[in-house]
Amino acid sequence: MAEQVLIQFRADKALKKDVAEIYEQLGMDLPTAFRMFMKKSKMVRGLPFDAVLPDVTTSREDFRKAFYDLREEAIDLQDMSLDEINDEISVVREKSKRGKR
Template sequence: MARSSLIQIRVDDALKKDAEALFNDLGLDMPTAIRLFLKQSLLHNGIPFAIVRTDDFYNDYNLQVLKKSIQQLEHGKGTTHELIEAGDE
């Protein structure tokens, strides 16, 4: 039998509660879910899911609009506006 090691982590109470509910719905307990994550990390030689920023501003559509706007400004097609701060209105 392989030796086992103890891993202790601290998480927010709500996160633990929500994760336990999810894992219970999947027929898992917390230790089994964590072991699955660790095993999948080893199989993938990294985190077993995509880790991405959720900054929606720099999506493909907005980048295309920005590029088009820059091109228009470079060709003299644009107007200058003063920046109005939210508190200045």
């Protein structure tokens, strides 16, 4: 038998309880489920499930509402000069470039 190690991590108490109940209904305890997760991760050399962002669909009405909400927030803001606007654009572009590296 391979040498055993103890693995510890923190989790939300309610989440642990809910997940433990699911595994109990499947006839196993939490440590067994985590060992299965680790073995399957090793087999597939990654997460043993798809890890993708969900498709986000935004309606025209969602965009319209966001536009009007932002316009309402901007009522009390001071006008910006063209130089201030260009400075802000430059900062955003620089952050974007750093994020792509």
